[in-house]
Amino acid sequence: MALPALDEDAPLVTPQKTGFDVVQAYAALLERDDPMPAPVAAVEALAELVSRSDSSTIQELLALLRQASAQLAAASFNPISAQSGTALFMRYLTLQRPPPEMSFAEFKSELVQRAREFVRNSSKCRDAIAVNMSSFIQDGNTLLVHSYSRVVVQALLYAAQTQKKRFQVYVTESRPFGLGLKTHAVLTEAGIPCVVVLDSAVAYIMAKCDLALVGAEAVCESGGLVNFIGGYQMAIAAKALGKPFYALAESFKFTRLFPLSQYDLPSSLPSAPLAFPSADALASEQSKGVPATPVRPMIHSTMPDALEMSDAATRHNPILDYTTPDQITLIVSDVGVLTPSGVSDALFSLYGG
Known part of the structure; x- marks a missing residue:
């Protein structure tokens, strides 16, 4: 039985019910x-x-x-x-x-x-990436990594435990879920010196780092990355300070998506992220008043209670951002170490023209 190529213009056959969700x-x-x-x-x-x-x-x-x-x-x-x-x-x-x-x-x-x-x-992809990444991590390096990524953590553990390389890691807190704290716990348990930094301290700490390292939710046909929010600003800071920016991603994350800006990414939010509130919502916020300013005036003063965003405000923020290919040094994958422009070749070999 020959299997015909998928015809996108063919009428859909109504799918049967399977009883499976x-x-x-x-x-x-x-x-x-x-x-x-x-x-x-x-x-x-x-x-x-x-x-x-x-x-x-x-x-x-x-x-x-x-x-x-x-x-x-x-x-x-x-x-x-x-x-x-x-x-x-x-x-x-x-x-x-x-x-x-x-x-x-x-x-x-x-x-x-x-x-x-x-x-x-599929887990073998991470093994291959760890090997491919190993030559880019050297003894004495200081790395900045973003959030939590299985493939990034595995590459770091391989470099430290298998290749016995000594390095230290800064990791972003990664609001709003605090995923960087998991990276910190895993690396610390493995004996790798690791410090959590505020997301707002990325540019501050970048000058002390030898390279920046991120995972990816998806790698676009353009060679850009879709990643947990904050990856784009890390890439910008790395390029501004002349630091290499490497992305680690399995080839099954390569996707035929070609965004032109941050705002072209598909979103599950019911409305555009960070849209300004309606008049009614603004009036509701105004009724809450202005909180006191958290201060720590003296070195021995206790840390003040931080002001926190409401759950609704947090949900209204984007969770993913798009790192443009011009900010990326190399993409390390199980199919090799690619320049951003090489991603389209890899996709062409998979999906054809």
């Missing part, structure tokens, strides 16, 4: 103690959907997967990562050419088996 399954994979990377979780969720479906034709299966992919993106806090995984799965499906003697049920079983093999082997 793909969004719930995806959420469960991301909420585990050791969660999967979001693109990998998306592949696993779609594989489970295929295994439970009663599709009898390729068009029915494609319609079911299109619908599920849209549901995952709509329900995701970070839709970009989900779309990276679903696009990879759909591309793999449309490239399959099973032998004529294979039944459709056997084809679906083979598809699920290959998808789960990809999921099982």
Whole structure:
């Protein structure tokens, strides 16, 4: 049975009901103690959907997967990562050419088996990246890393524990979730000197660092990065002070997204981030009055209680930002060490023209 190429203009076949909640399954994979990377979780969720479906034709299966992919993106806090995984799965499906003697049920079983093999082997990408990154970390280096990234932490642990390199790390606090505190805990437990810095202190500390290192939620076709908020300002500070800025990302995070600015990123927020309030909302804020100024006048004075943003104000802020390719020195991936312009070649080899 020859598998036709995906025709985006073909009418959709109404997908059948499977009794399986793909969004719930995806959420469960991301909420585990050791969660999967979001693109990998998306592949696993779609594989489970295929295994439970009663599709009898390729068009029915494609319609079911299109619908599920849209549901995952709509329900995701970070839709970009989900779309990276679903696009990879759909591309793999449309490239399959099973032998004529294979039944459709056997084809679906083979598809699920290959998808789960990809999921099982996805952690090997981080192993390869750790090796590829090792030559860029030298004895005595001071590094600045952003937030928490599995691949960045693994690369640092490999350099310290396997290659016995001695270095020290500054890590951003990474508001609003404080993910940098997890990086600090992991590195400190491994005996790597690590200090947490305020997000607002990135430019202050950059001059003391030899290089800056970040992970990525996605790597765009332009060679730019989608990352947890704060990565862009770190890249700007690094370039201004002449420090190399490296991004570590697995190849399954490469995505056919070509943003032209910060404001082109897909968002799960109901309205544009940081929009000014309506007249009614402004009046509500005015009624709360002006708080006292937190001060610490003397060296022995206690630290004052900090003013904190409300939960609603925090939710109204962006969670992701886009680092433009001109700010990035190299992208270290399991498929090699790439310049930003090399990402489009890697995507072309995967998705074609």
